Structure formats: C-alpha cells, structure tokens
Amino acid sequence: MFITLTNKLYTKSVRIASGSISHLVNSIRNGPVKPLTRRGTKAGRSLIRKIKTVTGFSNTFYHSTQNGVHSRNLVSLKTDDQTQSNAIPVRITQCPAIHRHCSLTPEHSTHSKVLPIIRRTQVINPLKLYTLNCRSVKNKALSVSDLIISNEIDLAALTETWLGTDIDSIVLGDLVPEGYDIYNTPRKMRGGGVALIYNKSISVRLLTSDLTFTQFEHLECAIISQNTKLRLCIIYRPPPSKSNKLCVTTFFEEWSQYLSVHALSPEEIIITGDLNFHLDVQQDTNSQRFIQSLHEHGLKQIVDQPTHVRGHILDVVVIRENSRLLQANPIVDDQYICDSNGIVSCDHRGITSLMNSTKPPRIQKTISIRKYRNIDVGDFERDIASVLKTTCELGLDGIVDLYHEGVKAMNMHRLKPRQ
Known part of the structure; x- marks a missing residue:
C-alpha cells in the first residue's frame, strides 16, 4: 500500500x-x-563523525577527539597479498600538538595549555659511587687504590676497614690515590670501621651529629657536585654474637630513630654499606622487618644481586622511593681484590651506582719543567769551569759547597724552569 x-x-x-x-x-x-x-546508497556515507583517539609520548597518554573523518579521506592499506580485497580503512594525518584540557565539567573546557615534550637522556660521564666491604684494607691497600684509579671511581664507600692503629698512616698513604682524600671513622677496638675515599674535585663535607648508636657504625657526608646535592651515609652493622653483645631488637629501635632523622632531610639521600641481613631470603623475619622499616620512611633498597660469595644480599643501596638520583639499579661485580701476596682475600662483591650527575671537571695544576734539549752544552761547560776555577786552596768540603752554589746560580738563570 x-x-x-x-x-x-x-x-x-x-x-x-x-x-x-x-x-x-x-x-x-x-x-x-x-x-x-x-535505494542503492549507504546511509551516512558522507556524514562527518567524531573518532576518539589516544596520543602519547613515553608513558603519558592524552585522550582527545579528532574531527573530519568520513569516507572521502579514508585510504586503504594494502597487504602483501594483493589478492585480499578487504583491507583496513585508515585515516593518515599528522599528529597534532598535545594539549591538556582543564575544565570545570567534563563537557566544557575552560582553557588549554601546550605541554612541552621532555626527553630524558642518560648522562654520558656519570658520577660513580662504589660500595665495598674490604674486610681489612691493611693487607690490600694497593689493590683497592688500583681499583679506584682503574675504574675512575669518584666516591668509594668502604666498610670493615680495620683501621685505627699507629701504623695506619703508612696504610693510608698506599690506600688513597693521588688526587683523592679520605674521611675515616675507625672502631676503637679491633675490626669494623667505615671510610669514604673521594675525588678532590668533588665538594665533600663531613657531617657530625649528637646522636650516638651502639648497634651499628656510620659515617655521613654532604656531597655537592655540579647540579647534585646529596647526603651519603655509610653503614656497617656487625652480626650479633656473644662477644659483641649486640641485639637485633635494639638495632631496629636505633635504626628507626636514624631513619626518622634522615628521611626529613631536604636533599637527596643514599644509604649504603653492609647490614648483614640476608635480604634475598623473603622468609627471613629480620629481612622483612628491615624492608618494612625502609618503606615506613619512604625509602627502598635497590640491590637485587648477591653481594656475598655465598650467594646472599648483605650490602645495600637505599634511596627514596620517588628518587631519580641513579640512572638504574646498581651493578654488582667481583673485582678480585687481592692482598699483598696476590691472593684473593675479599669475600664481598663491589656495588657500582651511576648517578644522574656529570663528573666535575678535573682540577688543573701548574707543573714546572726544564727543557734540557734547549740547553747549550758549550755554555753549560763554561759555566761549570768558571765555578770551579779557584779550587786549589779549598778542601773537599769547600769544593762541594762551591759546586752546589754554582749549580744553584745556573738554575736561577740559564736553567730556569718553564711552566
């Protein structure tokens, strides 16, 4: 009808x-x-529809709506098999600028702001922190010094230095390389002790505190290098025994107090050293309690590889949970530290932490040298002959004194050092 x-x-x-x-x-x-x-036409063929899109860089995505998509600006992507006819229709457009819409309601935008694209790049020559339990540096001072120089370590955090005797001045001379200095906190009795060997081009200041702790040894330094300002804390906790009368319960009481003070510091913080907890054993009650204490103060432990020859994680690197101070998780490696007889005598592996800060420029110093190739040999011989012209009446001591005085005079004039 x-x-x-x-x-x-x-x-x-x-x-x-x-x-x-x-x-x-x-x-x-x-x-x-x-x-x-x-009849014979498709409904909405020329209708312009809105298509929701997701645009993003890195890990951040922004939702927006693209206008102007209809049948006349769609293209077909052909597959390798040219016989396939049902290709996927795709609109190819240039990616627009990313805007963040701030609105009172989801439907209406009050204003938009273009967000800059921030690309993170790794520091080419990063500041290097190295953590090592030496188990006495007295018989391996030269090996540790060579390790610092060969690996261009800027900050070497050492535990169990075993320093504190009268002959330590000789050991320190072999331990600290040229261009470096050391802050040392020895134990009053045998064993223990922590130290920091640092490059002199870095501003390092020793920090003191009125707080005293009986369950662990510590050393704190304020470090400023380029655009990085941080507090470095070196910790050594001896394992409890009958001889030292240490208690795990008392340690966690002091440890909580220690973290409460440093967690409030405005600068970045790194806590490193040997805590003697088996942090790789998740069922260990003390390890769980230690990790929980860090979490309560907004800190985290990031060493995930065994640091002891027996396969346990005993040494730690602790930073803030939201910190971007380090480029990545620390690297654990064995540098085979040897004693004076060439025997490997270190049962801990070293931990290398690369910071998001460039090494400071090397300190420049002036060196005076003498260019002996530019000396006229004939003039030099005549000067020596003139100095020793009247030596007949002088004894042996007089001739030696005359010779030294003459050579000094020539050094002041003809052989003057050039910078």
Whole structure:
C-alpha cells in the first residue's frame, strides 16, 4: 500500500507493508520524520563523525577527539597479498600538538595549555659511587687504590676497614690515590670501621651529629657536585654474637630513630654499606622487618644481586622511593681484590651506582719543567769551569759547597724552569 507523509520539511509518498502502519504512526507522533535514503546508497556515507583517539609520548597518554573523518579521506592499506580485497580503512594525518584540557565539567573546557615534550637522556660521564666491604684494607691497600684509579671511581664507600692503629698512616698513604682524600671513622677496638675515599674535585663535607648508636657504625657526608646535592651515609652493622653483645631488637629501635632523622632531610639521600641481613631470603623475619622499616620512611633498597660469595644480599643501596638520583639499579661485580701476596682475600662483591650527575671537571695544576734539549752544552761547560776555577786552596768540603752554589746560580738563570 502507499501512504503520504506530510511534514513541515517535505511531503513524500512511500510504499510500506500494511503491518507497519501503527509503527509508522507512532514515529510521526514522537518527532519529525527523517528523510529516507534512496535505494542503492549507504546511509551516512558522507556524514562527518567524531573518532576518539589516544596520543602519547613515553608513558603519558592524552585522550582527545579528532574531527573530519568520513569516507572521502579514508585510504586503504594494502597487504602483501594483493589478492585480499578487504583491507583496513585508515585515516593518515599528522599528529597534532598535545594539549591538556582543564575544565570545570567534563563537557566544557575552560582553557588549554601546550605541554612541552621532555626527553630524558642518560648522562654520558656519570658520577660513580662504589660500595665495598674490604674486610681489612691493611693487607690490600694497593689493590683497592688500583681499583679506584682503574675504574675512575669518584666516591668509594668502604666498610670493615680495620683501621685505627699507629701504623695506619703508612696504610693510608698506599690506600688513597693521588688526587683523592679520605674521611675515616675507625672502631676503637679491633675490626669494623667505615671510610669514604673521594675525588678532590668533588665538594665533600663531613657531617657530625649528637646522636650516638651502639648497634651499628656510620659515617655521613654532604656531597655537592655540579647540579647534585646529596647526603651519603655509610653503614656497617656487625652480626650479633656473644662477644659483641649486640641485639637485633635494639638495632631496629636505633635504626628507626636514624631513619626518622634522615628521611626529613631536604636533599637527596643514599644509604649504603653492609647490614648483614640476608635480604634475598623473603622468609627471613629480620629481612622483612628491615624492608618494612625502609618503606615506613619512604625509602627502598635497590640491590637485587648477591653481594656475598655465598650467594646472599648483605650490602645495600637505599634511596627514596620517588628518587631519580641513579640512572638504574646498581651493578654488582667481583673485582678480585687481592692482598699483598696476590691472593684473593675479599669475600664481598663491589656495588657500582651511576648517578644522574656529570663528573666535575678535573682540577688543573701548574707543573714546572726544564727543557734540557734547549740547553747549550758549550755554555753549560763554561759555566761549570768558571765555578770551579779557584779550587786549589779549598778542601773537599769547600769544593762541594762551591759546586752546589754554582749549580744553584745556573738554575736561577740559564736553567730556569718553564711552566
């Protein structure tokens, strides 16, 4: 049957089934009749639709809506198999600038702000911190010194130095390389002790505190290098025994007090050293308690490789949970520290931590040299002969004194050092 539809927009006659009259009448009552599409065409072919898009750099994504997508700006991506006809329609456009929309309501935006794209790059020549339990540096001072020079270590945090006797001045002369200095906190009795060997081009200041701790040894320094300012804490906790009368419960009481003070410091903080907990054993109660104490103060332990020859993680590197001070997790390696007889005598592996800070420039110093190739040998011989011209009446001591005085005079004039 045919029925004529009259509307404010148009009048049109269509052919419909008789059973659909009631449905059509209800549609007319509810609103204006939409124009019908002619036979053989696809509805909405030229309709411009909004498509939700996700644009992002790195780990940050921004949701937005792209306009102007319809059939005329779609292209087909052909696959390797040219016989496939059902290719995926894709719109290829240039990525717009990323905007962050700040609005009072989700539907209406009050203003937009272009966000700069921040690309992080690794520091080419990073500051290097090295942590090592030496188990006495007295018989391996030269080996540790060579390790620092060969690996260009800027900060060497040492535990169990075993320093504190009268002959330590000789040991320190072999231990500290040229261009470096040391802060040393020895134990009053045998064993223990912590120290920091640092490059003189870095500003390092020893920090003191009125707090005293009986369960662990510590050394704290304020370090400033380029754009980095941090507090470095070196810790050594001896394992409890009957001889030292140390207690784990008392340690955690003092440890909580220690963390409470340093967690509030405004600068970055690194706590490193040997705590003698088996942090790789998750079922160990003391290890769990230690990790929990760090978490309560916003800190975390990031060494994930065994630092002892028996396969346990005893040495730690602790930083803030949201810290970006280090480039990545520390690297644990064995440098095979040897004693004076060439025997490997260190049961701990070293920990290398690379910081997001460039090494400071090397200290420049002036060196005076003599260019002996530019000396006129004939003039030099004549000067010596003139100095020793009158030696007949002088004894042996007089001749020696005269010779030294003459050579000094020539050094002041003809052999003057050049910088």
